[in-house]
Amino acid sequence: MEVSATILLYFDDPELYQSSATVLDIRENEDGATQFILDQTIFYPQGGGQPFDLGTIQTENSVFEIESVRFADGCVLHNGKFVGGSMGVDEVVDLKIHIERRILNARNHTAGHLIDTAMANCNFNFTPTKGYHFPDSPYVEYEGMIEADDREDAVEKLDAELARLISTGGKVESLVVDSYSDLKDYCKYVPTYVPKDKPVRVVTVAGLGCPCGGTHIGEISDLISVKVSKIKSKSGNVRIGYRVEG
Ligand SMILES: [Zn+2]
Structure with missing residues (x-):
């Protein structure tokens, strides 16, 4: 049918x-x-x-x-x-x-966007390639490299920026753009998997827009605490593991 x-x-x-x-x-x-x-x-x-x-x-x-x-x-x-x-x-x-499961997933997913914003604000200008927002061990991956000796410093910088963004707070916003070419007006990076032939929703978290079809929490300060758990770099990719507390 x-x-x-x-x-x-x-x-x-x-x-x-x-x-x-x-x-x-x-x-x-x-x-x-x-x-x-x-x-x-x-x-x-x-x-x-x-x-x-x-x-x-x-x-x-x-x-x-x-x-x-x-x-x-x-x-x-x-x-x-x-x-x-x-x-x-x-x-x-x-x-x-199942409300608890939805809220947990929306929190983990929104925290992934906040990692994107913190990365950009800390001058790690890498294109995001993958996000995994499951509760067991969420991470975001980027095209780029953070050398082993620099990772401890990077964790410290990112954690400080995440804490600042959460205490500043703000609404998670979304809008639908009609064409692929309009995405550049809202998003610093446009991942290659974004469809080019249909309207795309853009979600903005703490000033950084990203094409996204997921569910999010409404207010950044409700994340309470997001911390980087681990940075790994391999074959030109860097993976930022994170945890959402509270
Ligand atoms: Zn999203």
């Missing part, structure tokens, strides 16, 4: 933890799990280094527990199992997010 692209409610309101949607399709995925496609969703599908959301799709008599959320062909795919009752196409359902 052909279904239209899912409306991403988390784009405009990352703090929307509960909403409703209409079921467009229910099918079996390649792993044998049940898969829901909805007209709109609050669930973040894994991507951009951020884990997927968990939660439930519910009606008065039925509960579907989400086990993973993915994105393909413009659609958000909600995979999981019924823990009670059943639902059908065209039914209006309630969506509920």
Whole structure:
């Protein structure tokens, strides 16, 4: 069945933890799990280094527990199992997010942006190449090199800048730009993986814009404390490991 692209409610309101949607399709995925496609969703599908959301799709008599959320062909795919009752196409359902998990992921992800800003402010002018914002050991990678002898100093400088940015605070802002060429007006670095043929959302954290489709917290000072845990450099890449406390 052909279904239209899912409306991403988390784009405009990352703090929307509960909403409703209409079921467009229910099918079996390649792993044998049940898969829901909805007209709109609050669930973040894994991507951009951020884990997927968990939660439930519910009606008065039925509960579907989400086990993973993915994105393909413009659609958000909600995979999981019924823990009670059943639902059908065209039914209006309630969506509920696992709030603690979402907030943890949004904090770790936002902290990754703050590392980008701290790097630029400390004159490490490297292009970001990869972000991993999972809670186990998050990091951001850049094209560049920090020599072994300079790493202790770099950690100290970055930690001081992160603390300053958090105490200064400010809103995390986002806007959608219509064309790839407009990105340069907002972003110091444009990663190569950014699509060139469709509108892109730009997220600005403490003055530095970055193309990004993830979820973020609203206020930088709510991060409380972000510290660099480790700097590694290998084959022209530098990896900044970090931890978010508080
Ligand atoms: Zn982001």
